[in-house]
Amino acid sequence: MSLAEFSLIERIAARTRARADVVLGIGDDAALLQPGAGEQLVVTADTLNSGVHFPAETPAYDIGWKTLAVNLSDLASMGARPSWCVLALSLPAADPAWVDAFADGFFALADAHDIVLIGGDTTRGPLSLSVTAMGQVAAGSALRRDGAQVGDDVWVSGTLGDAAVALRAWQGGTLDVRTAAEDAQVEALRLRLARPTPRIELGRALQGVAHAAVDISDGLLADLGHICERSAVGARLDPDRLPVSAAARARVGLAHAREAALRGGDDYELCFTAAAAQRGAIEAVAQRLALPLTRIGEVVKGQGVATGSDTPGPQGYEHFTEL
Ligand code: ADP
Ligand code: MG
Numbered sequence: 001m002s003l004a005e006f007s008l009i010e011r012i013a014a015r016t017r018a019r020a021d022v023v024l025g026i027g028d029d030a031a032l033l034q035p036g037a038g039e040q041l042v043v044t045a046d047t048l049n050s051g052v053h054f055p056a057e058t059p060a061y062d063i064g065w066k067t068l069a070v071n072l073s074d075l076a077s078m079g080a081r082p083s084w085c086v087l088a089l090s091l092p093a094a095d096p097a098w099v100d101a102f103a104d105g106f107f108a109l110a111d112a113h114d115i116v117l118i119g120g121d122t123t124r125g126p127l128s129l130s131v132t133a134m135g136q137v138a139a140g141s142a143l144r145r146d147g148a149q150v151g152d153d154v155w156v157s158g159t160l161g162d163a164a165v166a167l168r169a170w171q172g173g174t175l176d177v178r179t180a181a182e183d184a185q186v187e188a189l190r191l192r193l194a195r196p197t198p199r200i201e202l203g204r205a206l207q208g209v210a211h212a213a214v215d216i217s218d219g220l221l222a223d224l225g226h227i228c229e230r231s232a233v234g235a236r237l238d239p240d241r242l243p244v245s246a247a248a249r250a251r252v253g254l255a256h257a258r259e260a261a262l263r264g265g266d267d268y269e270l271c272f273t274a275a276a277a278q279r280g281a282i283e284a285v286a287q288r289l290a291l292p293l294t295r296i297g298e299v300v301k302g303q304g305v306a307t308g309s310d311t312p313g314p315q316g317y318e319h320f321t322e323l
Contacts, residue, residue, distance in 0.1 A: 004094035005122050011099050012087070015107045016117045022084065031118035033084055039136040044074035050127035055170060055177050060098045062177075062194040063129065064105030070217065071133035072113060072198035073268040077215035079143040079203045080135030082115035088132075090125035105195075113200055141207050143272070148212035148231035152273035152299040155210075155282060157199050157291055159245040160220055161257055162192035164264020169251065185247035192245075196268035202293075205285045206272055213272035219263045224271050224305050234302035235273075237262075243294040262307065273299050 013026040023032035035041055048067050050056050068085065075082050087106070091099075110117065115133065166189040169175035174186075177194060181187040199215070206213060212231055214223045220242075228235050244257040252260070274282060279295070286293040300306075 002094075005124075008089075008091070008094055008096070008099050009120075009122050011096060012103055012117070012120075015103050017111060019083070019114070019116045022116060022118055025116070025118045026120075031084070031086075033118065033134075035083075036136055038139055040139050040142065042075055042078045042080035042135040042137055042142060043132065044071055044078075045130065045132040046070045046074065047128060047130040056127075058177050058194065060101035061105035064102035064107075065109050065195045066105075067129040067131055068106050068109045068115075068133070069196045069198050069268065071131045072109065072115070072200060073196065073215040073217065075133055075135040076198045076200045076203035077143065077213045077270055078135070078137065079141065079207045079213070080137050081204065082113045082133065082135045082200060084118045085110070085115055085131055085133040087117055087120035088130040089120065089122045090128040090130075091122070092125070092127055094124075109198075113198070137207075143203060143206060143210055143213040145212055145214055145227050145230040147210075148227050148233050148235075148273040148299050149275070150233055150299055150301050151276070152211055153276055153279065153295050154224065154235055154237065154271065154273050154297040154299060155293055155295050156216070156220065156243065156269055156271045157202055157293055158197075158267070158269040159243045159248070159261075159292070160216065160267050160269060161242075161260030161262075161264045162189055162245050162248050163196065163266035164219075164260040165248045165251055165257065166190055166193035167264075167266070168260075185250050188245070188247045189251065193266060196266065198268060199270045199291070201289055202270055202285065202291060205289065206270075206274075209278050209281050209285070210272040210274045213270055216265070216267045216269045216271055218265045220271060221262050221305050221307075222265075227271070227273065228299075228303060228305060231299075232303075234300045235297055235305045236300050237297035237305060237307050239307050241294060241296045243292060243296075
């Protein structure tokens, strides 16, 4: 480990907060953690590579935010309470200002969800950020992909397709990921791509209510497809009910916005299934969290996701070429 590397680690370590269940944090060869009695550990890892998972010109703050957000989103979809994380950084240069801005974004989100950084690794190489996040759930109460039942409603949180519309706008040269846009709708779209909101509170509220859940990282069709596969069921969606934002509609029109909602990735909303008897409870959760929850279809016998209109084409982000 070089001196430069050491001082970068120091800058990051200085930002971490204390948590009673961290017996030993950054500074030793490994951390020591004390999970709560009767809790199960929920563990997930996600890597973001520059130029692949975000435009290379993305500001360091937004990279820091998103690096943690995509991992928190996985904890959210399991219904977990965030606890601890480790951060593996591959950096092309030892740039303290870049690391400080990255940490500003990372810890803004970490502190908001009481997840603490307890270790990591720092190396030189192409820009790549990798987080392993850990959370806890009461034993047996995690939300999983394999619990959907025929007759369930299919729900999604928030609006879908915004991040994909923003990405297309950036590719088309009409959205700048480097700075805030003057136009409020363009800025709303940019923030949906740059700083996704992990739905931690929603995931927790859905314990005992939802039968299955997944976070939408690769697109609704692809991710709901995962629930169907794991639960050995099919799903039927009503595209007219897909929640799309006013900003996406204004930008690309309703038809393209719905296409983005079906196939676009990177929204980090939750898709879940629940018995019809839970509709009242779910509407109450939506009220309490001030987060729209929309019923978009139902779980049926069979396999795959049908959208009513056309036969679903290639699914997932990489095939989303309609805009
Ligand atoms: P080792 O060589 O024993 O793996 P390192 O020199 O890589 O130790 O790291 C020293 C300490 O700093 C360890 O506790 C490690 O977890 C922590 N650390 C290194 N990089 C990071 C990082 N990017 N974020 C948080 N902690 C880090
Ligand atoms: Mg190391």
